[in-house]
Amino acid sequence: MTSSDWFLPLALILAVALMAESVRQLRRRWVLVKVEGVSMEPALRDGHEVLAKRTRRIATGDIVVVAAPDPDLGWAGAKRAKAPWWVKRVAAGPGEPMPGLDGPVPQGHYFLLSDNPAGEDSRRHGPCPEAAVFGTMIREF
Template identity: 40%
Template structure:
């Protein structure tokens, strides 16, 4: 089972992380297993496909999300909302917390370690 491996490679799709990352860049990521996340970390997360459900007690409203295809996003953590939610943004405007609000930390798949190859 692939989830046993601590590392994985992800390909950036789209331009929302430019100028730091570009469409086609390959990234090495460390699988997320509950380690502390920090503002500024670039994370791979499950794409919100409907209204975001925040953990109990979160005070920030999530915005409505138009139906999206399942998949992954690569975004930068712009803020932490308590221990269970985060605000994720692209370095350029795109599909991020400006549209769908904070997301649960549990949607995190991995944390970028370094860029392997530039497209």
């Protein structure tokens, strides 16, 4: 075989590897999450989807996607790889007063609230650690 006989298969393998890496990189930076339940109504309805981008620039009022807390362990049990995603609004960031509670939000945490008072959020589980936050909502579908 000549070197030109190897070129096409090698180029094809390289193209497939580059596409696979591109998809992997996109999945690390972006996530599409389906809203389940009424906790974010009226802003987001059950069945809608939100596109979120990984970021550490999170501000009060942003809608974020976070790893859901463990029902028994709370945020300490939130494992991004295994937990379902929650969509919540940032009510207060580090150092800001926690709504309805005494004291500021601890450093490295966010106080998250549902838009609908019936939702489950930081009022039950406490401030959410920054590590559980994937990123902010970019667009709703």
